[in-house]
Amino acid sequence: MAIDGNKIIHAVMEGSRIREAKGIIPLFGVYLSILSTIYYNRINFEFEKRMCDLGQEEKARALLVAAAQECGYATFQGIRNSWEWDEIVVPMLESREDQIHGFTAVAVAFGWGDLHVVELVPEEKLVIRVNDSYEARGYIREYGYSTAGKCYMLRGVTGAFMDLIYGGEYPDGCFSFLAEERRCRAKEDGYCEFIARKSPHKSIL
Ligand SMILES: [Zn+2]
Numbered sequence: 376m377a378i379d380g381n382k383i384i385h386a387v388m389e390g391s392r393i394r395e396a397k398g399i400i401p402l403f404g405v406y407l408s409i410l411s412t413i414y415y416n417r418i419n420f421e422f423e424k425r426m427c428d429l430g431q432e433e434k435a436r437a438l439l440v441a442a443a444q445e446c447g448y449a450t451f452q453g454i455r456n457s458w459e460w461d462e463i464v465v466p467m468l469e470s471r472e473d474q475i476h477g478f479t480a481v482a483v484a485f486g487w488g489d490l491h492v493v494e495l496v497p498e499e500k501l502v503i504r505v506n507d508s509y510e511a512r513g514y515i516r517e518y519g520y521s522t523a524g525k526c527y528m529l530r531g532v533t534g535a536f537m538d539l540i541y542g543g544e545y546p547d548g549c550f551s552f553l554a555e556e557r558r559c560r561a562k563e564d565g566y567c568e569f570i571a572r573k574s575p576h577k578s579i580l
Contacts, residue, residue: 439531538552556570
């Protein structure tokens with residue numbers, strides 16, 4: 376059976392109706408909350424801008440990707456160890472690689488973008504495309520077009536997906552892969568595209 380993304384999206388939407396008193400959503404073995412993308416984008420891009428003023432632009436970008444990758448690595452480790460994953464996703468898994476399609480469907484359901492897997496070469500390469508990234512959209516709205524990719528969250532998450540499947544035992548696999556964003560809507564490309572490959576240094580910074 377192939378991965379049915381709609382089934383996963385419906386399960387997340389249904390489950391996300393349950394909120395704790397503080398608005399926390401306990402779902403898929405992790406704690407989620409609703410966060411404004413405008414707020415998230417502003418924190419990231421203003422951090423990048425301030426660091427740029429100090430001549431540390433590359434460091435800022437690496438830190439933002441690293442934060443997203445660590446978050447994605449820990450979050451999806453929790454997700455794939457949850458009872459919801461066992462009940463909804465595991466019956467659809469036919470191969471190790473199908474887990475990546477399952478992760479992608481969960482990320483779509485979380486509102487992280489319209490992620491879809493374009494290419495997956497086991498142990499080597501993952502290409503994820505996103506047509507409407509909130510990071511690119513938010514960047515263009517606030518600052519206009521850029522000369523570089525701006526979707527640090529999705530870049531880190533693409534690397535994290537490969538880390539979880541091919542990076543070895545958790546928690547030592549993070550940054551086994553690193554993703555680049557060669558195409559980004561923030562630099563007037565038609566879509567954003569993230570390519571994760573093995574990292575020779577196992578570090579992003
Ligand atoms: Zn982008």
